[in-house]
Amino acid sequence: MLFKLRDLERIADGTLTLAFRRWKRGAVRPGSRLRTAVGIVAIDTVEEITEAQVTAQDLRSAGYASPDDLWKDLARHADGQLYRIGLRMAGPDPRVALRERSDLDAEQTAEIQRRLAGIDKAARRGPWTHDLLRLIHELPATAAAELAERLGRDTQALKRDVRKLKELGLTESLDVGYRLSARGEAVVRGWAKRAADDVPDSTA
Structure with missing residues (x-):
C-alpha cells in the first residue's frame, strides 16, 4: 500500500x-x-x-x-x-535508530557478521555482502546501475541486495545511489583494522 x-x-x-x-x-x-x-x-x-x-x-x-x-x-x-x-x-522506523549506532561492542559486531554470513551462505552466486558494502563505502551517491556494472551484476538484483543490507541498518538510500550508515561505516572500518592487524610486521 x-x-x-x-x-x-x-x-x-x-x-x-x-x-x-x-x-x-x-x-x-x-x-x-x-x-x-x-x-x-x-x-x-x-x-x-x-x-x-x-x-x-x-x-x-x-x-x-x-x-x-x-x-x-x-x-x-x-x-x-x-x-x-x-x-x-x-x-x-527502527532501522533509522539502528543505523546511527556506530559504537559496536564485540557481541554486536559478531551478530552483524553472523547475519552477513547467513545472507552470503544463502546466495546462489556465492558471497557478496562484503564486496557490496566496500563498494558503497568507496563510491557513495553512485547510481545503482553503475555499482551493478562494476560488480558484473543486474541492477534490479543489486537493489534487492542493498535492501537486505538496509534491513541490518548498514546502508541508507540517497536521491542517487546509497551510502553506508554510521553503523555500516563502523563495520567496514572494523574489517580494515582487522586486515591491517593480520599483516606481518616486515620490520620484525
Missing part, C-alpha cells in the same frame, strides 16, 4: 486517519505495519464498503474536500472493491 509524501506527512501529524482504495482483493489486513518515509504506519481497520457509505467525516479524515476528489483519485481502479482503511502513526 503506497502513499504520496504529502499524505504521509499528514498521517505523521495526525490530520489524516483514513485512506480509501479500490482493490480486486484486500492488499492489507488489520494489524499490518507499513514502513514509510515518515516511520511506521499502523493499519487498524480494513472495511469493504459501498460508495454510499462514505460519509462527510470520512472524506475529511482522508484529506478530501469533496466526494468528486475521492472518485477522481480512485478512477484508475474503477472496477475494484472499495475499501475504507483506518490508519495511524505507530512510531519511527
